[in-house]
Every structure is written in structure tokens, then in C-alpha cells.
Amino acid sequence: MSRGRRPGIHAVVLAGGAGTRFWPLSRESRPKPLLRVGGRETLLEATLARARRFTSEERIWLVCGREHARAMRAASGLPAGRVLVEPRMRNTAAAVAAAAIRIGAEDPDAVLAVLPADHRVPDARAFAAAIRRAARAAAGDGALVTLGVRPSRAETGYGYIRLGPPAGPAHPGLHRVQRFVEKPDRARARRYWRSGRHLWNAGVFVWTARRILEEIAIHAPEIHAALAPLRRDAQGGRRVFENALERAYRRVPALPVDKAVLERSDRVWCLPVDFRWSDVGTWQSLAEELGVGGTVSQVIEGEALLCDAGGNLVRGSGRPLVLLGVEGLAVIDAGDAVLVTSLDRSPDVREVVERLRERGRADLL
Numbered sequence: 001m002s003r004g005r006r007p008g009i010h011a012v013v014l015a016g017g018a019g020t021r022f023w024p025l026s027r028e029s030r031p032k033p034l035l036r037v038g039g040r041e042t043l044l045e046a047t048l049a050r051a052r053r054f055t056s057e058e059r060i061w062l063v064c065g066r067e068h069a070r071a072m073r074a075a076s077g078l079p080a081g082r083v084l085v086e087p088r089m090r091n092t093a094a095a096v097a098a099a100a101i102r103i104g105a106e107d108p109d110a111v112l113a114v115l116p117a118d119h120r121v122p123d124a125r126a127f128a129a130a131i132r133r134a135a136r137a138a139a140g141d142g143a144l145v146t147l148g149v150r151p152s153r154a155e156t157g158y159g160y161i162r163l164g165p166p167a168g169p170a171h172p173g174l175h176r177v178q179r180f181v182e183k184p185d186r187a188r189a190r191r192y193w194r195s196g197r198h199l200w201n202a203g204v205f206v207w208t209a210r211r212i213l214e215e216i217a218i219h220a221p222e223i224h225a226a227l228a229p230l231r232r233d234a235q236g237g238r239r240v241f242e243n244a245l246e247r248a249y250r251r252v253p254a255l256p257v258d259k260a261v262l263e264r265s266d267r268v269w270c271l272p273v274d275f276r277w278s279d280v281g282t283w284q285s286l287a288e289e290l291g292v293g294g295t296v297s298q299v300i301e302g303e304a305l306l307c308d309a310g311g312n313l314v315r316g317s318g319r320p321l322v323l324l325g326v327e328g329l330a331v332i333d334a335g336d337a338v339l340v341t342s343l344d345r346s347p348d349v350r351e352v353v354e355r356l357r358e359r360g361r362a363d364l365l
Helices: 043-051 066-076 091-106 124-141 186-195 209-219 221-227 238-248 257-262 283-289 343-358
Strands: 009-014 060-065 083-086 111-116 144-149 160-166 175-181 198-208 268-273 298-301 304-307 313-315 321-324 329-333 338-342
Touching: 009 043, 009 091, 009 124, 043 066, 043 111, 043 124, 060 066, 060 091, 066 083, 083 091, 083 238, 091 111, 091 209, 091 221, 091 238, 091 257, 111 124, 111 209, 124 144, 124 198, 124 268, 144 160, 144 209, 144 257, 160 268, 175 257, 186 198, 198 209, 198 257, 198 268, 209 221, 209 257, 283 313, 283 329, 283 343, 321 329, 329 343, 338 343
Parallel strands: 009 060, 009 111, 060 083, 144 268, 298 313, 304 321, 313 329
Antiparallel strands: 111 198, 144 198, 160 175, 160 198, 175 268, 329 338
């Protein structure tokens, strides 16, 4: 694509998984993107609104699992043909590849902005500007661009990106990626925070459909081989493509796109960004995003009375909640179940879900 031509950006919103660490609000029948957490919009609604800032309505796509397809179609308002339904969960590499094949058949020069459906980014304007900058690098230089958020604290719950040298004078501010770093321990997170060269991996990616498929063929040939038959049916109707996905997904391995491609490719660039971002992966991360700490508590919904109770995150459901003389808690009432946990243990909520599963409490899953 010519450097002077503005790339056509398609938003690919990934809405797979239930978000078990947000139990008891998030359930198999009510996945995390459909929750309202600290705002009037659901996380999915907010993501779609951000996408409309940098692309047109007809270029917004959603990828979700079969078990949530009906709810996701209804919540998104997207035509059925732009909701790509995975027959089973195979992680993000397969989801990205399937979307690239489908969109690339319709628009060979498409630039894809891959967005998780369950993140919070209050500054939608800055987010859209970053996507447009990344799209120019993806379209003009064939880069695989990832957004890197400048850390505001020594966070152990996120992966990190170590910046390499500048990408070049044509793209000021962008850097080549030296390497991706797994979630660190506390001491290493402090070093990363102070270094100025490590950014949070936001899981937001921008690349052309053509380039990501080429890179998958090189670095993840098993995924390429499993999904190659999709190309025959990519321009068929929705049912034709879904049937092709069903056959392909019997063979495709489950790998995140980071490990399948980005950690192996030499074409990965990073755009550092300064806006507030959170994957709101746990009640603790939501509390931090909402400013909970010290004497400050937040009631995100319902009625609650807090007496000498600072630093708590509270969500009610049709009955008053009273907290007296406690601090640092998440108290989440979902109506049929109540979670009470210290905020620093909230990442372990998925263990609760597994225990409920072992006890046969499908009604709470």
C-alpha cells in the first residue's frame, strides 16, 4: 500500500471466554464483556464505541464462542455475518487467523485492529489516535504493531514488552520490540517500572490481514495448515464459513498469538501510549482503576453503607450491604451468590469457580 494512502481499518473485537476471575458476576451464560463494571456501558459496548472512533460501522467484526453467540449478536447489534462464531475455544492465534482470512477475502488490503472486548480505556480519543498511527506503520511497512502502555505502578499481573531501537524516521515514537516478558515477580516488576524501557502488553494489535497470515504461515505452520481450507469458503455465506470453521477447528492448536507469532517474528513494533488502560482482569485491578485505596472505597452498583471501612470495592444486588471496620475487601453480591475476598487475593477467584465445578454447582457457573 502506498505510504500516502490512508489505510482502511477493520476492528476485530475478540470476545471469547467467560472471565472466571470476575465471578460471581461473570458466568458461562453472562460473560465478562457483557458486564457493567464502573460505568453505564458494558465493557463490550465501550469497546465498540472506541472502534467507531477510528473506523466505520460496516468494518467492525466480533469473534466469540458458540455458547455466547446469541447474546453477543444481540448485545453488539452487529449483523450476523460480521459475528464470527468459533465452534470451540482455540485461543487468540486461531481467532486472529480466521478473522484475517474472512476479512482479507473481502478487502485484500485490510488493516486489522485487534481489540479485546473486556478492557477499560477512558480516553477513547487518544486510543483512536494511537490505532491510526499504528495502522499507518502496518500498512506502509508491513509491521506487526502492538500497543505498549507506560506502567503507572510495579504490576505483577501483566506481561511486559521490552523496547528495542526506534523503528525509523518515518514512524517517530514507534520502536522495534526487543522481547516480550512474562508476568514478573514483585522485585522484577519494580525494576521494569523504573527502567523506562518496559511497557505493559495491552493485548491490542494492528497489522494487515495479509501480513499476519504470512507470519502465521512462517512461525505457526500447524495453525496455517489447519485453517488453509477456510480460504475456499471465506467469501461464502455465513453458514458456509461457519461449517468450514467447524471442520478446521477440529485440527487447529490452541495458542495465543503472542507465543505463536509475536515472540518469534522480527517484524514486531511497539507504539508506546500514555493513556489509562486496564484489562480489568480481577476485582483488584478494577479497584485500582477506580481509585480504591487508603480511605477511598467505591460502590459500583446497589446500596451499601460503609462505616469506618476504607479501601473496599462493593457491588450490591437488591439488598443493602453494610461494611463495618474492614478494609481492602471486594464484596460482590450477584443475587444468588456473594463473594467476600481481600482485594489482593481476588486473582485467585478462578479457584473458587473450579471448586464449585467439582461440587456440581452448575447453577453458579
